[in-house]
Amino acid sequence: VWCFVKIREPIDPVIDACVFHEWPSILSLTAHMDEGWAELIRRDGDLTGPLRLGSNWLYRNPDGGNKARSAYPVDGPAGSSLELTAEQLFGSGRRHRVVLSYDDGLLVTGSNFHYAARSAVQAANDWSVAEWLERDERLFGLVLISTSLPDAAAAEIRRAGRHPKMVGVALGANGLGRPFGHPVYHPIYEAAAELGLPLILQLGSDAMTDQIVPPTGGGLANTYGEYRSLSAHPAMSHLGSFMTEGVFDRFPDLKILIVGTGAAWIPGYLWRLDYWYKNSSLEVPGMTHPPTEYFRRHVRVATYGFEWPAQPQRMVRLLRAMPGLESVILYTSGYPNYDWEDCTLIEARLPDEWRRRVMYENAADFFRWPDDIRVDKGSEPAARDEHSTAQERL
């Protein structure tokens, strides 16, 4: 039997929109902190070692942990060595830009001790700049914030977000237990919009033990496998909230990337929201467009965590049910998680006409790069006059 295999040129360059980098130890942060906080964390002489600042994950992969074995350097946690990370990500020679998104860093944002969290995210941002962003030109960063103090978070965006290699904001934990569209969080979006930084909403940010609300609808999941299988839930809640609370009308340039939540639920969920927008619009005077339109303009979805059924082409077939989704999807490796996906794997699953968009162009248009690599130069998110009307109504 003859098989005709179509040889496809690999996409080059590639942007990887989310890699979880890690500090070797919490002590890495103390150099970037006020002495009072540093002393609290170092706990010199304490028999149990330094304070493990931050919340615990509620769920952890019980079969070997959340991280790929191959991603552990000889002397630290997975994702803590720039050299090993660079070797494993840039080995193929194709990936040009990687956005670093923290791992334990995200846990710090969920701490109920909000002043400590505020201090820790400041230190984390300075550590990330010094130890990663300024050591490798291919690496870019996100401003880590703790949403439990929205004004402090906004101040941190204005401080750390000035660094040219900071290309977005990691939203982290839901510090006040309200869906993210709630006006209490708007100072954060105001700051992000002011600096042109998009927001990144990661799976797992809702699954810390200090959180006020559970990460899944219908109660707490009993197993990690179920929690992972239900990872769409926080994304559904927060996305709907962003739209219905008028966040995109108040901040017409604001964009959001959701990571690790799958995508096959998106068409059905948006059709449902569109239906209720049509039938229940008196409830949502802040909205000026149907949810599907906000989604296309403001929301992007990472490939990491896609549901990928046994025949991967079925995933693409389902996504095609909603025309234009190829402009919404960003390649994301999720390195060094145990189920991270290399660019060659994802690229092979995409139809020809999607590949360049997903592997590069959508990310080129999404982040606030220091150099203008936008493909869609004229992309204004929305007509300004309509939006200002909406703002007045609010």
Next chain:
Amino acid sequence: MARYTGPIIDVDIHHRYKADAEVFSYLSREWRTYAEGGGLAPQTVRPPGPTTATMLGNGARRVDAFPADGTFAGSDYNLLRAQLLDRYPYYRGILTHDQGEYGQHPNLQFGIELCRATNDWNIERWLSLDERLYSVVAIPTAAPEAAAKEIRRVGNHPRLVSVLMAGNGFGKPYGDPVYDPIYEAASDMGLGIAIHLALNRPNSQTTAVGGPASTSMMAISQCSQEAMHYVSSLIVQGVFEKYPSLHVVLKEFGTAWLPSLLWSLDKHYDLLKFESRWVKKLPSEYFREHIKLSTQPLEESPDPKQLVDVLNGVDGIEDLLCFSSDYPHFTFDDPTYIARHLPEEWHAKVFCENACSVYGWEIPRSSGDVAALKAPVQPI
């Protein structure tokens, strides 16, 4: 345009009492006194709950479904019969209460008694009226042992076909072993489980991810989360291994989320097996053998074909959907509308055969079988 003229089984019709006192009259004297609250502080059959979803106008009911006597939509048999049972070729319809979370009162003892009263009221006031009407057993989900007792008490009635779980009694997903007495009793009595959306439920976690919804639009749009978790939990926590004959119908949670959920669960199969001794087959296989979805509210894609493309993410989806109208809600799905939106080759299964297989009913041979069932009108 595809039409369907064959027999219809509707798995989700909402019926209710004209006045709370109607149900209270089935309580014991002591509990009736409690329910009447000295005349000035009466209880209601529906427990107090969040007001979010009440923002929808007319109680989210069809205006034309309110009877002329000023009582609430869904409370009048003759109107229900005219607008539903006789208007379309109904073979059978499953009355699912309004929405039956009556056992969710903070006073659990009252909730238990109220479910008993509701079941007696239902049998006497509704099931006696029309041979086409079937229904469900109302239970207090937060009192599984009492619920099991109630299931065994009334579960022999030939026209009670499932146990209704509306309102998550413990805020735990439904595979949690705390609910096992309910599944055991249902299984013993040959009844299925009907899981219904209950937005007005008090103190249970349904769509609380990210915090409570502030609008009815968000509360309703997110309700699929609850169903997704119940499916995963029933499968992974072993309910179908413990009670192999049990079947579940999920009502009013929508449909288009199913491919995403089943793909995710199958993708994590090895992990789920590692964590749970009960996972012996692919989650999608358990679903196919034990669970069905009601069609309403069928998601509205700009082109109906788009929704079918999404649903086709699950092989044999046409075997897993059961038609439901959700009468008398204003989101009512007219059978002719559903027929237009689903492929013609699915019709016989979705409108009739799948429900027959769930409830162990013979598939009616022709619409003649349906006509023979028209009941005499009985004044209430």
